[in-house]
Amino acid sequence: MAANPIETAVRTGRLTRALIYAALLVFAVYYLLPLFVMMVNSFKELDEIRGGNMLALPELVTLAPWIKAWNQAQIGVQPTGLAPYFLNSIKMVVPAVVISTLLGALNGYVLTKWRFRGDTLVFALMLFACFIPFQIVLIPMARVLGFLGIAGTTWGLVLVHVVYGLGFTTLFFRNYYAAFPTELVKAAQIDGASFLRIFYRILLPSSGPIIVVTVIWQFTNIWNDFLFGASFSDFDSQPMTVALNNLVSSSTGVKEYNVHFAGAILAAIPTLLVYIVAGRYFVRGLMAGAVKG
Amino acid sequence: MSFLVVNDLEKRFGAVEVLKGIDISVPRGGFLVLVGPSGCGKSTLLNTIAGLETVTAGEILIDGVRVNELHPSKRDIAMVFQSYALYPNMNVAKNMSFGMEMRGVPKAERQQVVARVAAMLQIEDLLHRKPSQLSGGQRQRVAMGRALVRDPKIFLFDEPLSNLDAKLRVEMRTEIQKLHQRLGTTVVYVTHDQIEAMTLATVIAVLKDGVLQQVGSPAEIYNTPANIFVADFMGSPSMNLVPARLDRANGALVVSLKRADGSTTMLPLHEPSAAAEAFIGREVILGLRPESIDDAPVADADGAQRHPLEAHVEVTQPTGADTLAMIRLGGREVVARLRAETGARAGERRRFMVDMSKAVLFDPETEERL
Ligand SMILES: Nc1ncnc2c1ncn2[C@@H]1O[C@H](COP(=O)(O)OP(=O)(O)OP(=O)(O)O)[C@@H](O)[C@H]1O
Ligand SMILES: [Mg+2]
Numbered sequence: 001m002a003a004n005p006i007e008t009a010v011r012t013g014r015l016t017r018a019l020i021y022a023a024l025l026v027f028a029v030y031y032l033l034p035l036f037v038m039m040v041n042s043f044k045e046l047d048e049i050r051g052g053n054m055l056a057l058p059e060l061v062t063l064a065p066w067i068k069a070w071n072q073a074q075i076g077v078q079p080t081g082l083a084p085y086f087l088n089s090i091k092m093v094v095p096a097v098v099i100s101t102l103l104g105a106l107n108g109y110v111l112t113k114w115r116f117r118g119d120t121l122v123f124a125l126m127l128f129a130c131f132i133p134f135q136i137v138l139i140p141m142a143r144v145l146g147f148l149g150i151a152g153t154t155w156g157l158v159l160v161h162v163v164y165g166l167g168f169t170t171l172f173f174r175n176y177y178a179a180f181p182t183e184l185v186k187a188a189q190i191d192g193a194s195f196l197r198i199f200y201r202i203l204l205p206s207s208g209p210i211i212v213v214t215v216i217w218q219f220t221n222i223w224n225d226f227l228f229g230a231s232f233s234d235f236d237s238q239p240m241t242v243a244l245n246n247l248v249s250s251s252t253g254v255k256e257y258n259v260h261f262a263g264a265i266l267a268a269i270p271t272l273l274v275y276i277v278a279g280r281y282f283v284r285g286l287m288a289g290a291v292k293g
Numbered sequence: 294m295s296f297l298v299v300n301d302l303e304k305r306f307g308a309v310e311v312l313k314g315i316d317i318s319v320p321r322g323g324f325l326v327l328v329g330p331s332g333c334g335k336s337t338l339l340n341t342i343a344g345l346e347t348v349t350a351g352e353i354l355i356d357g358v359r360v361n362e363l364h365p366s367k368r369d370i371a372m373v374f375q376s377y378a379l380y381p382n383m384n385v386a387k388n389m390s391f392g393m394e395m396r397g398v399p400k401a402e403r404q405q406v407v408a409r410v411a412a413m414l415q416i417e418d419l420l421h422r423k424p425s426q427l428s429g430g431q432r433q434r435v436a437m438g439r440a441l442v443r444d445p446k447i448f449l450f451d452e453p454l455s456n457l458d459a460k461l462r463v464e465m466r467t468e469i470q471k472l473h474q475r476l477g478t479t480v481v482y483v484t485h486d487q488i489e490a491m492t493l494a495t496v497i498a499v500l501k502d503g504v505l506q507q508v509g510s511p512a513e514i515y516n517t518p519a520n521i522f523v524a525d526f527m528g529s530p531s532m533n534l535v536p537a538r539l540d541r542a543n544g545a546l547v548v549s550l551k552r553a554d555g556s557t558t559m560l561p562l563h564e565p566s567a568a569a570e571a572f573i574g575r576e577v578i579l580g581l582r583p584e585s586i587d588d589a590p591v592a593d594a595d596g597a598q599r600h601p602l603e604a605h606v607e608v609t610q611p612t613g614a615d616t617l618a619m620i621r622l623g624g625r626e627v628v629a630r631l632r633a634e635t636g637a638r639a640g641e642r643r644r645f646m647v648d649m650s651k652a653v654l655f656d657p658e659t660e661e662r663l
Contacts, residue, residue, distance in 0.1 A: 181376060181378060183374045183375075183376050183378035184378050184380060184381075186340075186343075186345050186365075186372075186374070186378065187372065187374060187378040187380075187439075188380070188391075189345065189364075189365045189366065190343060190344075190345075190365045190366060190370065190371070190372050190392070191366065191391050191392035191395050192366030192392060192395035192396050193366075193391075193395050197395070201380075201391075202380055202382070205382035206381055206382050
């Protein structure tokens with residue numbers, strides 16, 4: 001691991017530096033405060049929340065709200081907790097991310113290295129897909145899912161997210177591959193590699209940064225999606241976001257804030273993990289191509 | 294018997310005509326160099342031979358077989374790209390063996406061939422490095438190595454040396470020449486460096502705007518350029534082109550140059566072509582290579598073809614091996630290649646000898662050679 005010293009373009013004085021750090025600190029606190037509130041209150045008894053200070057640390061740490069949110073809480077009519085819905089989300093997100101990323105990479109490959117008449121038009125139309133509001137596609141999409149016989153299933157949701165994400169993944173890969181030397185593809189053609197072989201032996205191995213960007217983008221978008229989940233799922237295919245909403249809004253009687261907080265954090269954990277694990281590649285990927293080397 | 298034949302080839306990108314009726318043939322073992330200014334279609338022509346571009350019209354034959362419809366991998370060619378096009382994710386050995394792997398050559402044999410070629414190019418130490426860990430010259434060698442593992446019918450080179458510094462370029466040029474002599478494989482080589490073209494080629498094809506200007510041996514291209522463009526493009530410094538008049542004097546054809554002081558200088562022509570007769574009394578363009586003008590004392594052997602004239606020296610540029618002098622002739626600045634130890638000084642009037650045996654004449658209107 002080469003630990004490059006950080007290069008700064010401008011030499012800053014001590015005072016400026018202090019100001020910069022102060023500003024950064026203020027922003028960090030501002031953004032972390034909600035997480036802090038959720039975190040501390042998810043470990044409190046309900047009575048303590050009601051009686052005490054939202055910002056105070058718990059007097060008595062309890063895991064009960066977490067356990068309840070995970071597998072006991074009433075979601076809709078069943079006291080299943082969020083666990084089965086968490087699984088639903090995983091079953092939806094993983095294939096949707098993998099498929100949309102692969103298809104986006106293939107599209108990018110074709111649009112840059114196997115150009116055909118009208119390819120820019122195709123790309124423009126795909127770009128257009130990025131700007132279509134979710135709400136517009138709801139009804140046509142419902143028709144399509146019904147026609148295909150996968151309405152209300154996890155695979156139906158996978159299809160919806162793949163179709164919706166394709167515009168973005170294609171955009172990412174097309175721009176990345178546009179900077180990929182076409183001579184490499186020509187050399188591979190002369191070497192006798194086929195269309196797909198060139199893709200997975202030459203292009204894909206060099207696509208690490210953009211794959212990371214695409215996966216993070218797709219994962220967070222699909223995981224956090226609520227509208228499609230609420231519109232196209234049944235009880236047995238509802239994703240985490242919809243279940244969380246049901247937990248928070250449909251519970252009768254007292255509002256169990258501690259359970260709600262725990263549930264919300266549970267729902268956010270996967271995206272947090274993805275950012276922590278791959279975040280540094282994310283920034284690197286976004287910068288790739290901007291500067292060579 | 295021609296080994297590579299390009300027959301009336303045309304290539305169009307949409308409405309843009311990039312190649313316009315190219316006809317070239319190269320014998321087996323020949324070294325064809327395509328030269329021309331940037332954007333004239335050299336790479337496009339090479340790519341059509343490789344099969345990386347389709348042709349709009351015409352045909353390409355390799356070893357007597359029409360290859361228009363053949364996939365690049367089926368044409369039995371190997372190509373070295375200007376950017377080298379080394380696969381960035383593979384090490385040097387993998388880069389060299391990838392093509393063999395695609396063709397289903399067994400692993401043991403692949404390793405053997407890579408080892409042999411690596412030894413030939415002296416890149417054995419680099420086999421496990423990635424392209425990003427190589428210098429420009431090393432990358433160039435690896436790119437050559439990737440072509441050499443194939444033993445193809447034709448090697449195609451697209452400006453393989455243009456990314457190297459001047460010294461390395463000369464070195465690699467010699468190596469390519471040696472390789473060609475050793476392997477005897479037919480080569481098509483693109484460059485816009487006319488020194489590379491002159492030194493490497495057995496056949497030179499000069500292109501301009503997609504039109505073939507001339508095909509011939511380096512000597513033919515240099516001594517009898519088909520038109521003013523070729524005359525000007527090949528040779529460094531390029532051929533002097535001086536407006537003049539063709540006249541008949543004492544029964545022989547002479548070229549009359551108007552001097553600044555109003556007088557004329559007459560230079561007799563040796564072996565004028567039949568076409569020249571038609572231009573008697575008309576304007577022509579006289580083409581003289583810089584080495585045809587010098588200031589050495591008359592040597593007896595070829596004295597008959599050298600003619601004296603006086604001219605004003607404007608500047609001198611010593612290059613080490615010889616000295617270039619800009620002199621005034623026919624209202625133009627003309628370059629003369631003098632001996633390094635010449636006494637010529639800027640500003641003086643000096644006596645020069647003009648060797649007319651290699652002079653050429655051009656029609657000022659069509660710019661074709663007479
Ligand atoms: N895919 C393409 N579509 C349209 N025009 C093209 C395409 N490829 C090349 N051209 C045009 O064809 C002409 C010849 O290009 P080519 O690359 O063969 O030139 P070149 O002689 O190799 O030049 P250089 O010395 O700069 O490499 C250029 O005018 C170029 O703009
Ligand atoms: Mg070129």
